[in-house]
Amino acid sequence: MAVGVLPGQFESRQPKLFVDSDFSSASPTLNTPPSPLESVNSNSSRPFFWEVVPLCDLYSVAHVILLPSSLRVSYDPVSSRHGLSGANAAVKGADGVNRHQPHPETSRFLDALADLGLGQGNSATAGVSVFTAILPSTDGYASQSDFLRLRLLDFPFPISKIQETLRARQKYSACRPSPSSANSEDYLASLIEQAAGVIQWADLESSVSILDLQQYLLGLTHELRDRLNNAPWLTPHPIARKRAALIRGRPNLTAGGPVYRAARALGLDLVIIDDESHWLQPDTDDNRMHREAFLATDMTEDAGLVDRILASIARYPLPIHGVFTLSDNFFVTTALVADALGLPTNPVSAFQTSVDKHRSRLLQDPTGSSVARVSSVEELDALLLSSAPAAFSPVYPLIVKPTKGWSSECVSKVTSPRDLAAAVAKATARHGSAAVIEPFFDGPEIDANFVLLDGEVLFFEVADEPPCQADGKDAGVEATFSPEALTLPSALPGGEQETVRETLRGLLVKAGFRTGVFHVEARVVGSGTEYLDVGEGVVDLVVRHHDDMEVSKKAECKLVEINARPPGYRVSVPSRHTYGVDFFAVHMLAAVGDHDRLRLAARSFDHAAEGRTRGAQYWSRLVYVPAPKEGVVRWPSGLSPCEELKKRRPDLKERIMVAVDYCVPGDRIGMYTDGARTYVAHLLVCSRVSRRDTIEMGDDVLRAIQIEVEEE
Known part of the structure; x- marks a missing residue:
């Protein structure tokens, strides 16, 4: 049996089923008011319900619903009228009850799903299965292979699987379905085969009513529209294969994973330039997942660093099309390398300004007498004693910080003159840089x-x-x-x-x-x-x-x-x-x-x-979990603190979108690292209700998480 929503009906918010007139007499339960799907006679393994929706200018979507086999009864005359053939035959057992028997014929639609690794699991016990095919409206080349996964992050309707069929840079030929032409199983199978991606949603209860099903599809479609209507997956021009060099690989997979995954999704070949003994240097299968090659280079920050990096790149037999870094102290170096190779970059001078907090302060306050740069406490004393017209004239409270630094390291708020020297001493001791003094x-x-x-x-x-x-x-x-x-x-x-x-x-x-x-x-x-x-x-x-x-x-x-x-x-x-x-x-x-x-x-x-x-799809709160005390990290339960929290508090688990632990048992931690708080985890919570709800949830998470630290 095929039941479809006609074009234009979907947005009316008046769900209405349109049924083949020959079949309506055989399915009185489809009349309004809607009844649970158990009472609907459906062809064995065939789509029960479908609709093709023009989502926006960029995409159409095809929603297809399958019933579990326990709700299916063959109705061959209808099946043949719709171009479908039954896969189960209803036979009467000795007890007089109809039994479903397997039929040797297969379903092309189910085969198309299976080819993508999708479909119903145990069809005898499963609920109502819902699939959505994403169909771009124009030809083009895939911008990235994880486009759909990214756009569906934290989708409010549970997802079972996402299958993206496009590799980055791959050519895609548009499928332009007509909502009225999706009238056979073969056609639906072809939509699955031509889709850029297919989503299998979590099964619905088999007791769902037709009205609730249509409201569910309405919600799915509106949410998909908000995520896709302004976001092309394809670019009209062929995408050249390119290679990027990351100067200074990330310290571990936790910090580097998002970078390496993004490179793979974009179809970029990634080369890592870093010191000997970096964890990505060994040519293992795992490391080859993250990078094409590793160029061992002495990364000592001295006058010869740029030349050493250029020499490593010159020895590499394949072309490098861009260089980048995520390490603050290598911004200028990376810009100099890109400039020397004629690769895309912002001006070196721009990076020189950004990494020097005194120079960047002067962008906005070029003549401020409350801004100063000193290299030592002695230089501060001399500055304070100066009687020059443009002499430094501090106005408290002040901020003192290293001109070169990050993560709030060694940054101090100074509320009185007696603390100024101590703050300058702390700032100049970090990275061997000068200190900048500026207003708070x-x-x-x-x-x-x-x-x-x-x-x-x-x-x-x-x-x-x-x-x-x-x-x-x-x-x-x-x-x-x-x-x-x-x-x-x-x-x-x-x-x-x-x-x-x-x-x-x-x-x-x-x-x-x-x-x-x-x-x-x-x-x-x-x-x-x-x-x-x-x-x-x-x-x-x-x-x-x-x-x-x-x-x-x-x-x-x-x-x-x-x-x-x-x-x-x-x-x-x-x-x-x-x-x-x-x-x-x-x-x-x-x-x-x-x-x-x-x-x-x-x-x-x-x-x-x-x-x-x-x-913004919701309000979100990133919660930092600080080290509770100095000592050695322990996991008494055998689970990491974030996983233990989710197991102990399932009410919080549903609202935690991301949870990352930084430490493992045996790690020694302190309360502070380089003058900044030591964090042992972070969690992201969200709310579609209100900002306050999100903040309350974040506070609950911070109170509930338990970090076991054993004092030495």
Whole structure:
């Protein structure tokens, strides 16, 4: 039996079944009101219900529903009228009950699913199976092989399997189905065979009613539209095979996995340049999954480093089309290598500005007398005693930080002159760099992530960092700026987010950056919002009292630092899951100059919901789990802390999108690492209900997770 929804009916929100007139008399249970599917007679293994939906200009989808065999009864006259043949015959047993007997004929539709590794498992006990074929509307070349998996991250309807049939750079010929022509099993099988991807959703209960089934399909389609309608999978032009060199491989698979997976999905050949004895150097099967080759190179940061890297590349027999790094202290080196080889890069001077926090501070405050750079405490003392007209005139509170540094290492808030020397000593001891002294900007701290192409903003997001230890009114010089959580989308008013966008984009372009991914940290001074306890211990960014709203009109965005790279591997997680943008893929496409695919990779979802930034599929909260004390990590239960939490608290498990442990039993950890808090895990939680719900869930997770540390 085939039952289809006619074109135009799907969006009416008035689910209605259209049934072959000859068959309707044999299936009175299909009349309204809808009845459970147990009462519907269905052809044995054939599609029970299908519809082809023009999803948007870019895609059509074909939804197909199969019943479990326990609900199927043969009805050959109808089957033959629909071009279908029965696979089971109903025979009467000795007890007078109809029994289903296997028929030697096979189903082309089921065979098409099986060829993709899809289909019903134990069909005698399974529920109602739902499949969706994704059918691009135009010919083209696949931008990446994991496109569908990325766009379906955290889909609100449970997914059993996703099968993507396209490899990166592969040619695809469009399938343009007509909703009215899907009238045979052969045609449905051909749609599966021609699909760019097929989704098998988790089975529905066999008691589902036809009305609920149609509402389910309506929800699926709307959600797919929000994820796909602005995101082409294909590019019209052939995609050349390219090779990228990663300068300084990642320290481990946890940190490097997202990079290597993105390279594979893009069809990029990846070469790693790093020191001898790096974990990716051995030519093992596992390592070959992550890189094409490893070029052992002395990475000592001295005057000869660029030449040594160039020599390694010159010895490699295959062409290198781009170089990139994710290590802050190799930005300038990588730009110099790219420049020497004539490969895509931003100007070397732009990186020289971004890695020097004094130079980047001067982008926004070129004449500020409250900004200084010193190389030692002695130089600070001399500066403070100077009587020159442009002498340094500190205004407290101040921030003191290394000019070269990352992850809030050795950053201090100084509230009085007596602590200034100690803060400078701490900052200059790190990386052998000078210290920059600058004003403390009081206001909500944010992370702003940009994707630029020739100066155009392709993607922009703001994430909120709640107050950290050093934000406290009584915070001393030992308090850290280590983040405690990150919440997306931002609760800043739209006008203030626009101020952030224009201010920081202007500073990036002023520094010389034109194309790539940029992770910029900033504060909003004079914001119309502030962090308050909104009840039951929940702290969030909320609009100030009405009398203070005039302040928001004067809000300014003050730069903290520019990171000319994607956010770190853990801070990239909420962006990828919330907006569907993989910054590591964008970063590599910029490095090889593939601007067509860069544009495609920078497309966020298209969800629009009250209270959320357009494109965000939900509110999310990245929770950092700090080390509770110094000592040796233990796993008493045999499970990692994150896995133990999910097992002990199934109510939290459903809301945890990502959970990553950093430590294994026997690891020795301290409370601080290089002047910043030591973290032992991170978790991403989400809510489609409200931002507050997400924050509450994050707080619950942080309270519930148990990290066993044994003191030595």
